[in-house]
Amino acid sequence: MSGPGDGPILDDDAPAIEVRGLRTAFGDHVVHDNLDLVVPRGEVLGVVGGSGTGKSVLLNSIIGLQQPAAGSIRVFGQELRRANESAWSELERSWGVLFQGGALFSNLTVRENVAAPMFEHTAMSRREAYELADVKIAMVGLRPEAGALKPAELSGGMKKRAGLARALALDPELLFLDEPTSGLDPVGAAAFDELIADLAASLDLTVFMITHDLDSLYEITDRVAVLADKHVVANAPVRELEASDHPWIREYFLGPRGRAARQARAGADA
Secondary structure, eight states: OBOSSSOBSSOTTSOSEEEEEEEEEETTEEEEEEEEEEEOTTOEEEEEEOTTSOHHHHHHHHTTSSOOSEEEEEETTEEGGGOOHHHHHHHHHHEEEEOTTOOOOTTSOHHHHHHHHHHHHOOOOHHHHHHHHHHHHHHTTOOGGGGGOOGGGSOHHHHHHHHHHHHTTTOOSEEEEESTTTTOOHHHHHHHHHHHHHHHHHHTOEEEEEOOOHHHHHHHOSEEEEEETTEEEEEEOHHHHTTOOOHHHHHHHHSHHHHHHHHHHHHHHO
16 A cells, blocks of 8 residues: 555554554553554454553544554554554554444434545445445444434444444554444344454454453454563463463453353363
8 A cells, every 4th residue: 555656654564553652641550651553464362451441542542543652553564653644644544443332423324424434544435435334334233224313313333333444444454442342232242243253353353352351352363462561472362361461461361251161161172
């Protein structure tokens, strides 16, 4: 992918995300200190950590909503601090974000919400954008009639799917998910996990997923990055994390909820 006359903007051979020496702070409160994280292309990464460890702050830093105090962040090889307007436009087309609650525009229909990134970043006609929006709506498992509904008319699960359709509007390579199954019942959460796994495989997506849902971690992640002590203390498949001697990791994965998720996964594999 190239910008107008200025050579490659995004590097096809670079990792999807590369964070080095990240430091983020709010006044005297340091959230991250010397945080490193590399996310290879095509991987589903779960991001976990206790309250206050800065999971959403890390996501916001990677997509440029939070300015770090120090360190470097590269997305597809592009250093965010050095990105010009053309590079930022390319970066924003390369990723999609599903925020908690869907973050839909309340005054727009689902179809209009999904089409909004197309109007912002492409020269599509209104008809073309709405036709493509209908494709994305179907892709996430919503009925066609959902496109005409406003967010207030949607259930919690439908809002999540509508937000996901908007995140996929520009055919991104990288998908950010912030607590995607939060607020869903177990059946709805399992169905959403299955949808994410299917989309990641079929669209060759890299997924950065903040979650506290142990079932999601066991079902669809390739690796899990654990935030603690102001940095990433572990980055490994769930099965390897079960053997960790870090106190928080042991409590999280080997406690009652972790055992239940592990047994459920074992039962599904049997």
